[in-house]
Amino acid sequence: MELFPLSSVRLENGLFKDAQETAIRYILALKTDRLLAPYRREAGLPAKAESYGNWENTGLDGHMGGHYLSALSLMTAATGNQLIKDRLNYMLGELKRCQEQDPDGYIGGIPGGKEMWKEIRDGKIDAASFSLNGKWVPIYNIHKLFAGLIDAYYYTGNEEAKQMVFKLADWWLGIFGELTDQQIQTVLASEHGGINEVFADLAQISGNPEYLRMAQRLSHRAILEPLEDGKDELTGLHANTQIPKVIGFEKIGALSDSLSWINAARFFWETVVGNRTVSIGGNSESEHFHSRNSFEKMLSSREGPETCNTYNMLKLSKALYLQHPERKYIDYYERATYNHILSSQHPGTGGFVYFTSIRPNHYRVYSQAQLSFWCCVGSGLENHAKYGELIYSHKGKDIYVNLFIPSTLNWEQGGIKLHQETRFPHGTASELTLEIAEAETFSVFIRKPDWLEGQHVNLLVNGKNMSYKEEGEYIQINRRWEGKTLISFDLPMRVRAEFLPSGEPWVSYSYGPIVLAAKKGTEDLKGLFADDKRMGHIGSGALLPMDKNPILVAPDQDVAGFVHTLDAGNLRFELDHLCQGNAEEKITLQPFFSLHDARYTLYWRVADRHSLDSINREAHLHEQRQLALDSNMVDLIALGEQQPEADHHMQQEETYTGVLGDYHWRGGPGWFSYELNNKNQSAKAIYIKQIPDAVSCYELTVDGQLLRKEKQLANTDGSIIVVFKLNAPLARRDKLQVKVSACVDKETGKVVEIRLLK
Ligand SMILES: [Zn+2]
Numbered sequence: 001m002e003l004f005p006l007s008s009v010r011l012e013n014g015l016f017k018d019a020q021e022t023a024i025r026y027i028l029a030l031k032t033d034r035l036l037a038p039y040r041r042e043a044g045l046p047a048k049a050e051s052y053g054n055w056e057n058t059g060l061d062g063h064m065g066g067h068y069l070s071a072l073s074l075m076t077a078a079t080g081n082q083l084i085k086d087r088l089n090y091m092l093g094e095l096k097r098c099q100e101q102d103p104d105g106y107i108g109g110i111p112g113g114k115e116m117w118k119e120i121r122d123g124k125i126d127a128a129s130f131s132l133n134g135k136w137v138p139i140y141n142i143h144k145l146f147a148g149l150i151d152a153y154y155y156t157g158n159e160e161a162k163q164m165v166f167k168l169a170d171w172w173l174g175i176f177g178e179l180t181d182q183q184i185q186t187v188l189a190s191e192h193g194g195i196n197e198v199f200a201d202l203a204q205i206s207g208n209p210e211y212l213r214m215a216q217r218l219s220h221r222a223i224l225e226p227l228e229d230g231k232d233e234l235t236g237l238h239a240n241t242q243i244p245k246v247i248g249f250e251k252i253g254a255l256s257d258s259l260s261w262i263n264a265a266r267f268f269w270e271t272v273v274g275n276r277t278v279s280i281g282g283n284s285e286s287e288h289f290h291s292r293n294s295f296e297k298m299l300s301s302r303e304g305p306e307t308c309n310t311y312n313m314l315k316l317s318k319a320l321y322l323q324h325p326e327r328k329y330i331d332y333y334e335r336a337t338y339n340h341i342l343s344s345q346h347p348g349t350g351g352f353v354y355f356t357s358i359r360p361n362h363y364r365v366y367s368q369a370q371l372s373f374w375c376c377v378g379s380g381l382e383n384h385a386k387y388g389e390l391i392y393s394h395k396g397k398d399i400y401v402n403l404f405i406p407s408t409l410n411w412e413q414g415g416i417k418l419h420q421e422t423r424f425p426h427g428t429a430s431e432l433t434l435e436i437a438e439a440e441t442f443s444v445f446i447r448k449p450d451w452l453e454g455q456h457v458n459l460l461v462n463g464k465n466m467s468y469k470e471e472g473e474y475i476q477i478n479r480r481w482e483g484k485t486l487i488s489f490d491l492p493m494r495v496r497a498e499f500l501p502s503g504e505p506w507v508s509y510s511y512g513p514i515v516l517a518a519k520k521g522t523e524d525l526k527g528l529f530a531d532d533k534r535m536g537h538i539g540s541g542a543l544l545p546m547d548k549n550p551i552l553v554a555p556d557q558d559v560a561g562f563v564h565t566l567d568a569g570n571l572r573f574e575l576d577h578l579c580q581g582n583a584e585e586k587i588t589l590q591p592f593f594s595l596h597d598a599r600y601t602l603y604w605r606v607a608d609r610h611s612l613d614s615i616n617r618e619a620h621l622h623e624q625r626q627l628a629l630d631s632n633m634v635d636l637i638a639l640g641e642q643q644p645e646a647d648h649h650m651q652q653e654e655t656y657t658g659v660l661g662d663y664h665w666r667g668g669p670g671w672f673s674y675e676l677n678n679k680n681q682s683a684k685a686i687y688i689k690q691i692p693d694a695v696s697c698y699e700l701t702v703d704g705q706l707l708r709k710e711k712q713l714a715n716t717d718g719s720i721i722v723v724f725k726l727n728a729p730l731a732r733r734d735k736l737q738v739k740v741s742a743c744v745d746k747e748t749g750k751v752v753e754i755r756l757l758k
Contacts, residue, residue, distance in 0.1 A: 001325040001393050001400070003318075004411060006077040006155060009388035012406035012421070015593070016387040019345055023384035024081060026350035027071055029369040032087055036094050038062040038109030043098035054373040054532045059136030059646075062109015065091070066144025067378030069161075070151040074385035077155040085156070092152060092161055104174060105167035107145065110138045121175040125186050129238060129657060130642040132190040143193030143244075144378065150201050162205070169202050173214060181217060188220040191241040191642070194312075196220075196248030200255055215252050219261075220245050227264035232271040235291050236659030238642055239284035240375070243272075243312035250319045262323065269316055273332050275501050278358055279508035279515045279602065280343070280592060281336025282310050285358075287643060288664070295358075295500045299603065300546065300626065302539050304358040310340045311379040318390060325395070327473040330402045331450040331513075333390060337403075338425075339515040341383050343593040344376075351529060352380030354537035360601040361520050361544040363528070371532040392418065397442040400474065404430055404491065425493065425514045425591070426569055432487040439482040445474035446489060451496060451512050460488040495573065497560040505606040507552065507559050509575070509589060516563070516573055516589035520599035528597065534647040543630055544599070547619035550578035550585050551612060552604045559606060563589065578604075579612065634683040634756035635676045640664035648674040655748065660691060663719070665750035667696070672748075673739035676756050681732050683756040685710065686724045688740070696749025701739045702730055719752060 011017040037051035038061035051057050056064055072088035075081060099107045106114055116133045119125075126133050146168065152161035176184060199215035202208070223245050226233045234242065246268045253261030275292045276283045282305025284290065285298040298304055314333055321329035344353040351366025354376040367377045391403045397414065404424040410417050415437035422430035434444065448457060448470065457475060459466050462485060469476045477487065493512030500506050509516045526541035552559060554577065566572040566588070573589040592602060607615050638644045640657035641664050654670025666672055667690075676683075686707070688700065700707045707724040714720050730736065736756070742748045 001322045001395050003322065003389060004392055004394065004409060006074065006386065006389055007080070008410050008412070009078070009391060010408050010410070011078075011388055012408060014406040014423075015342065016384075016405050018347070019342055019384045020075075020078065020387060022345060022347060022350040023071075023381070024075060024079070024084065026369055027068075027075060027381055028083060028087070029350075030068065031370075032068075032091055032094075035065045035068050036091065036098075038111075039065060039095060039098045039107060042108055042110070042113055043101040045098065045101060052370070052373055054371060054534075054536075055375075056373040058534075059111065060141055060373075061111055063141045063144045063375070064373050064378055065095075065109060066141070066146075066148040067381050069095075069145070069148025071381035071385055073148070073151040073155040073158075074382055078385050078388050088152060088156065088158070092149075092158060092164070095149075096160060096164055099164055099167060102171075105171040107164070107168060108138075108142050109145075110135055110141055113138060113142075117175050120187065121178050123179065123183060125183060127187050127190040129189065129241070130191055130646055132187065136646060137191045137193075139187070139190060139192035139195050141193075143195045143198060146198040147194065150198060150205075153205070154201075166202065166206070169199070169211065173210065176214065176217070184217050185221055188218065188222075191238065192218070192220075192245075194244035194248050196245060197251050200248060200251040203255060204251075212252070212255055215248065216256070219248060219252060224249055224261070224264055227268050228260045230263075230267050232267075232275070232292070234271070234276070234289040236664065237289050238287055239289050240287060240306060240308045240312060241642075242268075242289075243309060243316060247312065247316050247319060250316065250323070254319075254323055265316065266320060266324070269313075269320055269329075272313065277332075277501065278305065279335075279498050279510060280305070280339035280356065281313070281332065282306070282340045282356055283313070284309055286638065286641060288641065293502050295502055295504055295506070298358050299506065300359055302357050302359065302362055302543065303355040305340065305356050307340065307344045307353055307356070307376040307383075308379045310336050311383055314341070321390070322393075325393075325400075325472070327447060327450070330390065330447055334403055334449065334513050335515075337387070338513055339592055343595070344380065345384055346596055348596075349529065352377050355539070357539060358602060359543070360546060360549045360603060361599050363525050363539050363541065363599045365527050365530045365537060365539045367537070368529050368531075372530045372536060374537050376537070391420070397440070398445060399442070400445045400447070401432065402447050424491065425512055426571060428490050428492055430489055430491065432489075434481060434485045434487065436481045436483070436485075439480060441478070441480045443476050443478040444487065445471065445476055446487075448473050448475055449491070449513065451493070451510065452491065453494075453496075455492050455494075457492075458490045460486075462486050463488075493568075495560055495563045495565070497563075499606075500603070506603045507606050508603050509560075509563050509573075511568075511571065511573065511591075514571065515592045515602065516571075517592040517595050518575070518587045518589055518601045519595050520601060522598050525597070525599070543627065545623045545627060547616060547623040548580070549601065549605065550580040550587070551615065552606045553577050553579045553609050553612065554606050575604075629755075632758045634679050634758060636756075637674055637676070637754045638664060639666040639751050639753060645674070648676060650674055658750070660750060663691060663750070663752045665691060665752050667748040667750045669742050669747050671739060671741035673737055674754065676736045676738050676754070678731070678734055678736050678756060681734065682758050683731060683736070684726055685757045686726065686738065687753075687755040687757050688722050688724070688751060689719055689753040689755075690722075690748075691719050691750040691752060693747075693749055695747045697743035697746035698740050698748040698751075699743060700724055701741070702726065703733065703737050705730065723757075 033049035076085045149165035196218040203212035250265035286303040317329045346366040353364045417435040419433040524541035530536035562577040578585040652672035655668035710725045
């Protein structure tokens, strides 16, 4: 299967065109010179503007510039917008100036990057999951620049971008070509985006096998090998670190005819989509894959699926679909596009969402253009520029209509124009008008989506009813096309109920592919529009008690019947059989993609009437404990997780991280420290949770003062909590340097969590 060039598809009025235009405003609001500032600084050129803040001046400097190149390239192809194209050319010109300053052809925004890369070349490697030689994921960062330059060439044909990226690639070969396979695998312990994928792209563009060889060497064996064996060992891993690697495996597999690499990618897709994905198409909690058997963590967390993960799952789905044109890849693509990607953009400000909380009655926060520079802003800039990429595809002359999005395909090479008119999902009828310059015989295939569940599709060609063949879950219309042909069809939608993949009794509703949600209150939407603080991307307003959420009382499993259509054209539905306390409740449902600036509920607990009381009691107790801890909390670090550790300026010597069950931990014979924020100087105590073992013994110092153990509590899961009291002078400080050091000849033990408590 092949894609049409993005530039040959134009969106017509509708949801996606609106989102595209909103994204253009956000893209143009960013200041190019500020995005370029880290690159100029590292190239030794005088500053033209101050660099942006947030992740752009705390170590990941320049990552946004790489995404920006991709976004401008995609948007140029998708719309032909001249302002966007001018930006792209300006950006490339400036980056070229930076590259000309360096005899080796290096460009990068990483602070002190050039020196660090030389250390790597000389075999001095210190890699941890989110750092490399003390820098914040530099390969992840430079991958964005590689990808941006490749996109500028691929989507707009810019030859200068092509020359620049090959120069940069040759600099890279000069660094990594010196390393052994073993050394490269050590480096790859550090998050590295899709660095293997870009080298596969370069091999494909140039035909030079040296790049393919580098792509293979840059593929992380610790992740590849279990996947080749069909093993899902993903629990506990940082999700968005893994997905781009797998996109690379797929591409390299295809270029080198390596079936086992392609199968590894297919298996990964199957297990992530089948076992780890919720209704909106997203996966993971607090950036990590949780246990497949329990979504409890995700259901109770503020930090649900990350948008970057789905951005990358869409890339992987697209690549797999082109290799193996099976409908399931498009079914997922459609689901994730409507329910996660489209919904991750604020329709007014264009702000992007990082975490979509799945916790009932929580909310999401949106980025602000001049303040927020997270990963999900970077991928977000690209997301809304590529809605046209898979609406249509082709196999030779045969055309596939994959998605029901108003648009026009202008296939110059084939002499064909295909116009799609539809109000979908606000209506079920669609019309395709195919115009052809010279009469020809071929097939048009229309996808019969999974959510039709076998319902018949009425098809008319030029107003006449037509029977059709089905081929690979697509409707096939094979005929001799001449002049103008009108194809009309109807996609009947109905309400469907979907339980969690784990089988836990929680259900989410969809209408056709559109996930429905209930709009809840607007109380305490703290940080709804994120500031530039390190934790600004998380909805930190109060967690509302889970035990106050209504429960769906289902005598049997036929829960789909509890939703009634109020107004199909406006996508309004009503859910009944809800019970709160002893009262019955009815709730209006709407598409999740249209729900903003409020708390919401996507998943409903299902129970039979007999077990209601015990469920309520249990939920109440659990909730009281969680909320008490939450309201008492001043600051929290989940150890061994990338973002919390980076946000709290982690330092360490001789410690490492790992996963035990659902716990992430840090520990070892050395020491580690964090800077905790004592907000309003309200902390009175420090709480350390750990999984003890025979050799664990540590000392806790705060700002250099040794603290004494106040009390110790044991949990039923084998973890212990030790509470240390802060003395009065320490409690009056805004920042506390908390350091855990192993006792002599001992280890710290597996430390899971550190909290400052009131
Ligand atoms: Zn992200």
